[in-house]
Each structure stands twice: as C-alpha cells, then as structure tokens.
Amino acid sequence: MKFYVATDHAGINLKNFTCTLLSAKGHEVIDLGPYDQERVDYPDFAIKVCQSVLAEPLTQGVLICGSGIGMSMSANRHHGIRAALCHDAYTAQMARAHNDANVLCFGERIVGLGVAESIIDAWLASNFEGGRHCGRVAKIEAIEG
Numbered sequence: 276m277k278f279y280v281a282t283d284h285a286g287i288n289l290k291n292f293t294c295t296l297l298s299a300k301g302h303e304v305i306d307l308g309p310y311d312q313e314r315v316d317y318p319d320f321a322i323k324v325c326q327s328v329l330a331e332p333l334t335q336g337v338l339i340c341g342s343g344i345g346m347s348m349s350a351n352r353h354h355g356i357r358a359a360l361c362h363d364a365y366t367a368q369m370a371r372a373h374n375d376a377n378v379l380c381f382g383e384r385i386v387g388l389g390v391a392e393s394i395i396d397a398w399l400a401s402n403f404e405g406g407r408h409c410g411r412v413a414k415i416e417a418i419e420g
Contacts, residue, residue, distance in 0.1 A: 276399075277334040279327040281307040281320035282383075283346075286339030289383040289391055293337055296395055321349035325356045328377055336378040343382035350378050357415065362386060364397035371401035375412050 278297050282290035287309070294304045307323045309315050317340045324336040336358075338346035343360045350358035358378035359370030362385060370376035379398050381391060403412075 277303040277305070277331070278337055279305045279307055279324045279334060280337040280339075281324045282309065282339040283317040283320060283341070284309065284312045284314050285341035286383040287312050289339050289381070289386075289388070290337075292388055292391065293339065293395065296392060297337075300399065302399075317345045318349040321346050322353075324378065325350050325353040325358075329353065329355050338378060338380045339383060340380075341382050341384040343380040343385060347378075347380040350380065354419075355416070357412070361394050361398070363390065364393040367394045367397040368401045371398055372404045373408050373411075374415075375403040375408070 280290060280294055294306050297304045307320060307327065321338055324338055328334050328336045338350055338358065340346045347358045347360040350356050356378055357374055357376045358380050359366065359374060359376040360380045361367040361370060362381065367379065381394060386394065
C-alpha cells in the first residue's frame with residue numbers, strides 16, 4: 276500500500292514515527308512535510324495529502340496535528356475523502372471496516388507512540404466489509420458541500 280503522510284508543526288515527531296513504522300511494515304510512504312517544527316497551517320498539508328490520495332487510486336493518507344481535529348475537518352472537505360479521527364485501535368478498525376475510510380487522522384498531543392502504533396496496526400489489518408455499509412458510504416459520497 277502507498278501512503279501519503281503529512282502533519283503540521285505540532286505533529287512532526289509522530290509523523291516521523293509513523294513514516295518509519297509504515298515503511299518498516301513494507302508500505303511505500305511519501306512524506307509531504309513539513310520537515311521541521313516551524314509553525315505552519317494544517318489545512319495546507321491536508322490539501323496536499325487529499326489531492327494525492329484522490330489522484331492515485333488505491334492509496335491512503337495519514338494526517339497528524341496536535342489533536343487531529345483540524346486535519347480531519349480539513350480533509351473531509353474534499354469530495355471522495357473519508358477521513359477518520361482515531362484515538363484507539365477500535366476506532367481505526369471501525370473506520371476502515373464500516374466507513375471505508377481512506378485517510379487516518381490522529382493527534383500527537385492526544386496519542387503516544389504505543390497507541391499510535393496500535394491504531395496503525397488496526398488500520399492496516401482492517402478492510403472495508405462492504406455489504407450493508409456500501410449504501411451508507413454511497414450516501415456520504417452523495418453529499419454535496
């Protein structure tokens with residue numbers, strides 16, 4: 276799987292950890308920045324990841340900020356993106372299985388490295404179940420903003 280990953284200044288450490296972890300698990304990782312802790316605006320980096328995921332089918336994204344809230348709100352403004360703010364392995368599993376989420380969001384100030392690893396592992400181990408969930412996802416996709 277190919278992942279596009281980005282953060283703002285509040286998530287640099289967790290972004291670096293996430294990129295290393297995904298790479299170690301055999302995934303291709305494209306780090307879209309930023310690369311230092313100079314203050315930046317999270318919507319600018321959400322746009323980069325979302326445009327990349329939308330342009331390349333079968334890819335996914337990871338967005339990190341202090342809380343994950345700003346990134347998830349920004350990402351979900353893009354038609355075709357289903358970004359999920361996950362704080363634990365269960366929410367990551369359900370986001371993939373029931374909502375066919377294609378962008379994972381979390382916050383460096385909320386989750387530690389161990390919890391982040393369990394979130395990523397659950398995300399990677401889960402696939403969209405389809406079935407009764409297809410109609411619900413289709414309704415999400417039909418919403419015009």
